[in-house]
Amino acid sequence: MSNFWTILWHTYWTKIKTKSFLITTIITALLFVLLANITTIIDAFSNEETPKVAVIDETNSSIQAIERIEAYTSEEVILESVQQSEAEVDEKVISGEFTGALYLTSNGENLISGEYKSLSIADTTISSLLQTALQQIKTELTAESINLSPEQLQTLYAPVSFETTALEENAKSQEELSQARGLVYVVLFLIYFAVIMYASMIANEVATEKSSRIMEILISSTPPVQQMFAKILGIALLSVTQMLILGSIGFIALRESMSKLEGGWFEAFGFSNLSLGILVYAAIFFLLGYFLYATLAAFLGSLVSRIEDVQQMIMPMTMLVVVGFLLSMYGLSNPDTTFITIASYIPFFTPMLMFLRVGMLSLPVWEPILGMAVLIVTTIILAIFGARVYRGGVLMYGRSSSYKDIKKAIQLTKKEK
Incomplete structure (x- = not known):
């Protein structure tokens, strides 16, 4: 039995002193520390300037598109109305003066549509935010065209009340x-x-x-x-x-x-x-x-x-x-x-x-x-x-x-x- 313990401890001490064990332990420990502080790290890299988007508004002035979009995007994006040609605005996006450019149009029924241009479409954060805002505006405009009040519209889009209940005894919620x-x-x-x-x-x-x-x-x-x-x-x-x-x-x-x-x-x-x-x-x-x-x-x-x-x-x-x-x-x-x-x-x-x-x-x-x-x-x-x-x-x-x-x-x- 003494040989059993000799082999056991020899296996243990030999492995614990190897470089692979030490390196793996150190790297994994650093990964744990990184994950525990991931919120702090993300916040550190998030202290960038608020994205600035140029807006060319070709909609009917009664729509007040920019004001409506700002109401939905809060302070996440800075919108700046510009009165320049599309080519000039595109050039400013390329030069880095603007993060992107939003082109707004409307059809005869006052239904709004948009096109967003940026250097790359890999990051969808801004485009998704603007698309959601335009979707909300379109819903409002449609409701106005059929004379729905804001209260009726709110009732229409209110989430349905739905609950799940387990009948089994001691079932988890x-x-x-x-x-x-x-x-x-x-x-x-x-x-x-x-x-x-x-x-x-x-x-x-x-x-x-x-x-x-x-x-x-x-x-x-x-x-x-x-x-x-x-x-x-x-x-x-x-x-x-x-x-x-x-x-x-x-x-x-x-x-x-x-x-x-x-x-x-x-x-x-x-x-x-x-x-x-x-x-x-x-x-x-x-x-x-x-x-x-x-x-x-x-x-x-x-x-x-x-x-x-x-x-x-x-x-x-x-x-x-x-x-x-x-x-x-x-x-x-x-x-x-x-x-x-x-x-x-x-x-x-x-x-x-x-x-x-x-x-x-x-x-x-x-x-x-x-x-x-x-x-x-x-x-x-x-x-x-x-x-x-x-x-x-x-x-x-x-x-x-x-x-x-x-x-x-x-x-x-x-x-x-």
């Missing part, structure tokens, strides 16, 4: 769903990237030791099964260390900028009302998902003796994670469909889909517990089978051709006995 959706979305991304990154790290670790022939020395002193689980737990400890570092930095960054985030996207996506229950479920399904895929990655990595073959060997495992993530993205808007419910009990999809359902729906306690049981049983079965493959796989050298090598690895295990 629309507000609770909106908040849960944002939190679940973020946690799903964490599960997705963590499983792919750390499971791949285990496979690469095993392949690296085989390629350097260190494995032959380890086999003589430590049973292969102990090696496999020592590496899995070593990388797990590494992932916990990295997440604690990033989580602490993210928490501090969010706490410092909390006042600016209140009432914005931070609150809209549910990050101001973190549920302890959801966080516990997130931790449980993350750990169970990690051990499931880590065990799979360990024995797949033992089948190859060259680092170049690792990605090809673990590609099916990666595709399972990707499929699970894509299903969870679909499930964010349809969490209670039969398809998502059934898929949430398929072990390789359970970490994401069951957590999605827990976060979005009011499930009976037995469902997430059953999902955990499915993951635990599958991981045990995979560990028993994987240990047999690992024991023979670490003795195989040469280019790995296909998954038929799993059969060869099991045969080597039997011979070893």
Whole structure:
């Protein structure tokens, strides 16, 4: 057992001191700080001059187009009436004197229309604002032509009163769903990237030791099964260390900028009302998902003796994670469909889909517990089978051709006995 802990800590300390680990942690931490202060950064770049738009008004003076547009655009755009030719105004836009030019015309029925010109149409902020204003003016003019009063027009365009009510007992409200959706979305991304990154790290670790022939020395002193689980737990400890570092930095960054985030996207996506229950479920399904895929990655990595073959060997495992993530993205808007419910009990999809359902729906306690049981049983079965493959796989050298090598690895295990 002492060799087990030796391999575990060796795996942990070797990985934690690598440049890739340090660089990844630093870059991710900086990204967390950037996201926490995104409002401040956007505001810093938004302190530009108010866009200035030249207006050539060829409508009937009774329409008072410019005054009406200013009423709808508020102070977001400065409108300046010009009495010059279209070519002269276009030249001023090109020279930068104006951000753009708005040409207003009307037909015989006093219906207004416009054309907006600027150096580029990539930025649609101003054009969309002006188009919305003209649409409102057109509505007003049409109402005036059929003698509708402002009160009648307001009644006509008032939004319909519409509410959604869930009859199921303990069902979540629309507000609770909106908040849960944002939190679940973020946690799903964490599960997705963590499983792919750390499971791949285990496979690469095993392949690296085989390629350097260190494995032959380890086999003589430590049973292969102990090696496999020592590496899995070593990388797990590494992932916990990295997440604690990033989580602490993210928490501090969010706490410092909390006042600016209140009432914005931070609150809209549910990050101001973190549920302890959801966080516990997130931790449980993350750990169970990690051990499931880590065990799979360990024995797949033992089948190859060259680092170049690792990605090809673990590609099916990666595709399972990707499929699970894509299903969870679909499930964010349809969490209670039969398809998502059934898929949430398929072990390789359970970490994401069951957590999605827990976060979005009011499930009976037995469902997430059953999902955990499915993951635990599958991981045990995979560990028993994987240990047999690992024991023979670490003795195989040469280019790995296909998954038929799993059969060869099991045969080597039997011979070893």
